[in-house]
Amino acid sequence: MKMSRVLGAAAAAVGAVAVRDLTQKKHALRRNFPVIAHARYLLEEIGPELRQYIVTGNDEERPFSRDQRRWIYASSKSENNYFGFGTDCDTEHTPGYAIIKHRTFSAVAPPAPVHHAPDVVVPSAKVLGGPRGRTKAFRPGSVVNISGMSFGSMSASAITALNRGAAMAGCLHNTGEGGLSPYHREGGDLVLQLGTAYFGCRDEHGRFDLARLTDLAASAPVRAIEIKLSQGAKPGLGGLLPAAKVTPEIAEIRGIPVGVDCASPARHTAFSDVDSMLDFVELIAAETGLPVGIKSAVGAMDFWDELVAQMAKGDRGVDFVTIDGGEGGTGAAPLIFTDSVALPLRMALSRVYGRFADAGLTDQLTFIASGKCGVPDNAVVAFALGADMVNVAREAMLSIGCIQSQRCHTDRCPTGVATQDRWLARGLDPASKSVRCANYLRALRKELLAVSEAVGVAHPGLITPDDVDILCGDYEARGLGSVYGYKDGWGSLGAALQEEITELMLTESR
Numbered sequence: 001m002k003m004s005r006v007l008g009a010a011a012a013a014v015g016a017v018a019v020r021d022l023t024q025k026k027h028a029l030r031r032n033f034p035v036i037a038h039a040r041y042l043l044e045e046i047g048p049e050l051r052q053y054i055v056t057g058n059d060e061e062r063p064f065s066r067d068q069r070r071w072i073y074a075s076s077k078s079e080n081n082y083f084g085f086g087t088d089c090d091t092e093h094t095p096g097y098a099i100i101k102h103r104t105f106s107a108v109a110p111p112a113p114v115h116h117a118p119d120v121v122v123p124s125a126k127v128l129g130g131p132r133g134r135t136k137a138f139r140p141g142s143v144v145n146i147s148g149m150s151f152g153s154m155s156a157s158a159i160t161a162l163n164r165g166a167a168m169a170g171c172l173h174n175t176g177e178g179g180l181s182p183y184h185r186e187g188g189d190l191v192l193q194l195g196t197a198y199f200g201c202r203d204e205h206g207r208f209d210l211a212r213l214t215d216l217a218a219s220a221p222v223r224a225i226e227i228k229l230s231q232g233a234k235p236g237l238g239g240l241l242p243a244a245k246v247t248p249e250i251a252e253i254r255g256i257p258v259g260v261d262c263a264s265p266a267r268h269t270a271f272s273d274v275d276s277m278l279d280f281v282e283l284i285a286a287e288t289g290l291p292v293g294i295k296s297a298v299g300a301m302d303f304w305d306e307l308v309a310q311m312a313k314g315d316r317g318v319d320f321v322t323i324d325g326g327e328g329g330t331g332a333a334p335l336i337f338t339d340s341v342a343l344p345l346r347m348a349l350s351r352v353y354g355r356f357a358d359a360g361l362t363d364q365l366t367f368i369a370s371g372k373c374g375v376p377d378n379a380v381v382a383f384a385l386g387a388d389m390v391n392v393a394r395e396a397m398l399s400i401g402c403i404q405s406q407r408c409h410t411d412r413c414p415t416g417v418a419t420q421d422r423w424l425a426r427g428l429d430p431a432s433k434s435v436r437c438a439n440y441l442r443a444l445r446k447e448l449l450a451v452s453e454a455v456g457v458a459h460p461g462l463i464t465p466d467d468v469d470i471l472c473g474d475y476e477a478r479g480l481g482s483v484y485g486y487k488d489g490w491g492s493l494g495a496a497l498q499e500e501i502t503e504l505m506l507t508e509s510r
Contacts, residue, residue, distance in 0.1 A: 061404075063327065068375050069398060075443035076399040076436035095473030098381050098480070101466075106456030108502055121170075121508050122445045124366065125461035125493055125501040126388050128224060129291030129319045131364045136289040137319075138223060140389060142171045143460055144379075144444050147370050147391035148193045148228065148295070150178025152241065152250050153408075155425035157433075158417045159183035161400045164430060165437025169445075174391065177228050177264075179253040180216055186434075189221045193295070195228045196238065197264040199254035208270040210287060212255075217288050224291040224320070225284055227277075229268070232324040232371050234333035235297035235342040238266040245411075245420060274306040278316040285319070293320030293366070298348035299341070301355070308355045311364070318365060322391065323349045325371025345371035346381060350484035353386040357487070362386065363494040376447040383448075383460045384468045384480055386491045392444070399440035400433040458505040462498060465491040 014035060021034035030037040064072075067083070074081035091097050122143050129137030146166050151159045159181060166173040166188035173188040175181075177195025184190060194201060194213070201213040217225065230236055241250075241262040251258040271277040277294075285292045298304075311317040325345025343351070349369055356362050366389065369382035374395025382390055398404070401415040413419040416428035448460045455467050465481030472478060481491065493501070 063372065063394070064375075064398070064404060069404065071375065072395055072398045072440060076440040078439050081443065091471060092475055093473055094471065097471040097473075098377055099469045099471060099477065100377070100380055100451060100455065100463075101469060102454040103456035106453075108456070108458055108462075119442060120446050120449055122449055122460065123501075123504065124389050125459060125497055126363075126366045128366050129285075132285070132291075132317055132319055134285055134289060134291050134319060136223070137291060140172060140223075142169065142441070142445060143383075143389045143448065144374075144441055145172040145191075145368075145389060145391055146174060146188075146396050146441075147393035148174035148176035148191075148226070148231075149393055149397075150176030151181035151183055151253065152178045152245065152420070153418060155413075155416055155419055155428065156181075156183045157425045157428040157430050158397070158400060160186055160430040161428065161433035162396055162437055163188040164434035165396075165400070165441065168434065168438035169441035171441050172223060174226065178250075179255070180220055180222075181253045185220055187221075189223045191224045191226050192217055192220075192222045193226045193228050195264060196266065196268050197254075197262070198270070199256070202255050210283070213284065214287050217290065222290065224293065225288065226320075226322060227268075227281070227292065227294045229294055229296040230324070230342070231295065232297045232326050232342055232345075234337045235299060235324075235326065236266055237333065237337055237341075239264040247420070274303065274310055278307075278310055278318075281318055282316050291319035293318045293322060293368075295322035295324060295370075297324045297326055297342035298352060299343065301351060304352050304355050308359050308361065311361060312359050320366040320368055321352065322368040322370055323352055323387075325349075325369075327371050345369060345373070345378075346385060346484070349382060349385050349387060350486070354485065354490065357386070357490045362490075363497060374444060376444065376451065379444070379448060380451050380460070380463060381468055381480065383463045384465050384491055385484065385486075388461055392441075395444075396437060396440070399437045401428055401436075458502045461493055461501060 018034040021030040021037065024031065071081050089097070091099070121141065124140040124143055127137055127139045146162055149159070149162070153176070160183045163173050163184050163186040167186065171188070172191050173184065174191040175184050175193050177193050177197065177199060179200035180190070180192060197206065198208045200216055201209055203209045243259050243261045246256060246259055246262060248258050254262070256262045271280045281292045284290075323345065325348055326342030327344055342348070349367070353362065353367060356365070367387050368389045368391055369387035370391040370393070373379045373382050373390035374392035379390045394402070397417050400417060402417045403415055405414055407413050408418040411419050411421060413424060416425040419425055452458065452460050452463060455463055457463060465479060465484075465486050468480040469477040470480055470483045492498070
């Protein structure tokens with residue numbers, strides 16, 4: 001009797017759905033194929049998960065393959081992150097595949113491998129702000145740091161976990177353009193990012209306020225300031241924070257009205273060209289004493305040509321340049337921007353670095369690479385192309401629980417990383433996830449140092465284009481420098497910097 005009632009109720013429910021489908025006019029598929037058409041929407045909804053775990057191979061999925069995610073997850077949990085039985089990558093037939101060339105002998109590497117140490121120290125080969133004599137110039141303690149991700153797009157729990165993880169691993173944590181929140185004050189050293197809306201450093205009219213910037217920087221462990229010109233996910237495109245997301249807390253942090261749409265302009269209003277931008281840089285550096293740099297995706301090169309020409313004069317300049325690859329990142333954006341605006345990282349970095357190298361300026365500033373540099377092979381290629389440090393964003397998100405569900409733009413992140421939904425965010429425990437973040441950051445540093453030792457150098461910054469080949473997919477290969485048009489000596493540190501960082505690493509290993 002009970003079963004018949006259940007079946008009857010189920011049949012009634014199906015009949016109601018069928019009637020609704022047949023009478024509605026919005027969806028042709030449901031009107032023509034009532035009830036069963038819903039299976040199509042279900043498969044579309046869970047398609048990413050099906051592809052992740054059932055359909056795709058270990059090295060096929062994008063933006064991060066299953067193998068890459070496995071390495072990050074295992075590293076973050078301090079589990080065995082080795083892989084057995086050889087590569088499953090089709091190396092000989094994959095154009096663009098990078099091969100790192102190890103050396104049999106080395107005259108400079110430490111006598112015993114140091115990457116097995118519990119917490120290896122891999123500082124930057126350059127002093128940030130040193131060449132321009134900034135009052136608070138410093139040598140970053142890690143070549144791997146956390147990229148800009150704003151509170152608002154990321155949950156409070158996620159920002160807290162990342163900042164604590166950065167503190168444990170001795171890394172820098174970039175605030176993102178959304179302002180310096182309470183969740184960035186968990187012990188990690190900060191890079192304060194200034195976007196086009198100047199959140200946290202703006203007056204009531206949205207204009208940049210220098211006094212508020214200096215007060216904010218002095219109130220937290222801010223080690224450097226990054227002026228964001230554009231980012232890989234949406235280069236040249238402003239953002240909109242809908243009124244519904246402008247909570248009292250976010251409004252206070254960003255310095256905007258509660259419950260009102262907040263539009264970020266596509267470009268800065270405090271300066272309008274390279275000349276005025278450098279005046280802005282020097283003003284901030286003079287007032288705060290901090291190193292000041294820029295972050296940008298790379299498109300038209302006239303900006304970079306002008307920047308190099310101005311810096312060649314020697315009186316003004318940026319202390320660092322963060323190059324963001326156009327592969328897209330943590331920011332949600334229109335598909336056309338994610339897929340087709342701005343150069344991918346390797347091309348972007350090589351073109352910008354080449355401009356500075358031609359002018360003999362590469363030792364005068366720090367190059368930071370951002371864009372899928374949180375997996376070792378990509379990071380090694382970035383160092384070979386001239387990067388001095390790498391920033392990680394999505395990989396850091398994976399380390400604290402992200403499953404690449406690609407729901408970042410919906411506010412429905414299932415693991416509580418990229419959402420402001422309190423129920424979803426409560427699933428992310430900052431205490432445990434911060435440890436996983438730190439484990440991942442340390443593991444990446446160890447792998448970079450292990451590769452450096454294999455190449456025969458003491459530090460990732462000493463890896464050069466001569467140490468990497470790019471396979472052409474037809475059983476041939478070209479040197480990395482040849483692929484990207486590098487001249488002799490490009491991608492290498494100056495002799496004094498090479499000697500300094502080698503001695504520093506040898507001292508650490510003793």
